[in-house]
Amino acid sequence: MTKSLSRRALLRNAAAATAASTLGAPMIWAQNIKDITLRQFGTGVSNLNAVADKVKEDLGFTLEMTALDSDSVTQRAATQPDSFDIADIEYWICKKVWPTGNLQAMDVSRIANYDKIVGIFKDGKLGPDSEIAQGTAPHSVGFIEEPGATGFAAEQTNWMTLIPTIYNADTLGIRPDLIGRPVESWAELLNPEFKGRASILDISSIGIMDMAMVCEAMGEIAYGNKGNMTREEIDKTIAIFSEAKRNGQFRAFWKSFDESVNLMASGEVVIQSMWSPAITAVKTRGIDCVYQP
Known part of the structure; x- marks a missing residue:
């Protein structure tokens, strides 16, 4: 009877064979690494x-x-x-x-x-x-x-379940050369001064947290637990950002790493929620960009 092997089973067998070889056990290579x-x-x-x-x-x-x-x-x-x-x-x-x-x-x-x-x-x-x-x-x-x-x-x-390999805290990325003044609060993301030049990520599980940081910094909402919001807190958070969107606050919403880099590097956006490696990617293009403390 022939038994088929899945790709993962073959990889596990290859790994087992490698381990055996370090112990000096006799083996026959089925596949070169x-x-x-x-x-x-x-x-x-x-x-x-x-x-x-x-x-x-x-x-x-x-x-x-x-x-x-x-x-x-x-x-x-x-x-x-x-x-x-x-x-x-x-x-x-x-x-x-x-x-x-x-x-x-x-x-x-x-x-x-x-x-x-x-x-x-x-x-x-x-x-x-x-x-x-x-x-x-x-x-x-x-x-x-x-x-x-x-x-x-x-x-x-x-x-x-997982081994941590990358660790950072999400915060605001800014273009200090285009803003020209200190930025010290999440509330700045909805500052009318940056109308049409702000962005936030379109990843619901993370974006809602960034939105909550903004609303809390503005003094609009005091959350019991941002990670387990009440229905009232969710509705009020979404209402605040929906109004900002209707008023043209956002240039765009980004879903991928590269989108966030390109928006900032092009100067279309001067302030946005951002990830640390994306800041570095902008800097490698010779552009002034800050991961705001």
Whole structure:
């Protein structure tokens, strides 16, 4: 009887063979590592050609990288499990896609630098007295009880869902050369001074948080928990930004990393919610751009 093997099963077998070879066990190579291609996808923040080049140089195999916007990453991880080997996803996305059973947990004992991962990703606290973050705190979706579980564990276990690779705090990106004065508040995003030259990201799970930061800074709404808003808080937040949109406050809304870079680099936008690597990408073009504290 012939039993077919999935791509992932073949890759697992190849990995097992590699481990065996380090122990000196006899083996027959079914595939040269140079012929292996791992298919990875994620957002433009992390899908950098330099990473794939370094993987090829140091490890010998090919890393095929695909950059998508966050919503498309979510959809692909949830609906196309046979289209990838590595999913580079954000923690809020993990909450949406892990229950599908499409992702495989990692054995903590095999993560060499596990002890160096900071507490935010393990118990929700950077220090003993830290408050646990609002929203999808990473540790709350970071572990499962056992392989195959589609729900999350309440505390650290031996099975980790994600390994953190990129860490930043979203804030405003600005063009100081075009603004000409200090910007010190999220409220500036809706300042009429920047009418038609502001932007915000069109990724609902993140954008709503940035919108809440603006509304709170304006003194319009005092949220109980931005990560678990009441219906009244949601309605009022959306109403404030809908009015701003009707009044022409926004030049555009961006969904992808590259869109945010191009809007800022072109000068069409002078203030927008932005990610740290996007600021760096603008700076590499010789353009003054600041990740606003």
